[in-house]
Amino acid sequence: MKKFEDKGELLSHFYDYRIVSCLKCSKPVDFLDLKIACIHCGFNKKFKPMDSWYSLTPITVEIEDFLTTPCCGHTFWAMNxxxxxxxxxYVESDLRERMPNINRSLASRLPQWIKSKKNRNEILKGISRLRLKLVENNYKSKKHLTL
Known part of the structure; x- marks a missing residue:
């Protein structure tokens, strides 16, 4: 039996970088410290931050997340x-334990279709598709993480 323990992680715990589509060649590249440096095509750009309190929209250019796939009639996505x-x-766990009175954690805020046991296999297939998509596009993380 696989167990998931909600430790109160917020979405902001995953903000340090995003895997995005290169603006020139559409291959996966890390968006880190307001910079894109594509190892595939050589595109290199440093973005200027906007005056905004909201840290997810620090630039004026639309950058597309790479880790997206259709799943269960929705768009499944991940930042990194x-x-x-x-x-x-979370999805593969048989037992999901939540911290009491923590209603702002990422686990508590996941959409119901992701939480639903009936979608487990399709979501796990979607996650596998995203990992394969990264491998097929020769993704190399600047953070030295493994797929």
Whole structure:
């Protein structure tokens, strides 16, 4: 039996980098410290932050997340490998334990279709598709994480 223990992680715990599509060649690349440096095509750009209190929209250019796939009639997405692994641990678990009175944790805020046991296999297949998509596109993480 696989167990998931909600430790109160917030979505903001996964903000340090995102895997995005390169603006030039659409291959996966890390968006880290407001920079994109694509090893595939050489595209290199440093973005200037906007004056905003909201840290998820620090730039004025639309950057597309790479880790997206259709799943269960929705769009499944993850920001990076840690976020993807978190969701995978949650979905594949048979027992999900939550911290009492913690209603702002990422686990408590996941959409119902991800929490539903009936979607478990399809979501895990979607996660596998995303990992395969990274491998097929020769993704190399600047954070030295494994797929």
């Amino acid at each position: 490998l840690e976020h993807l692994a978190f969701i995978e641990r």
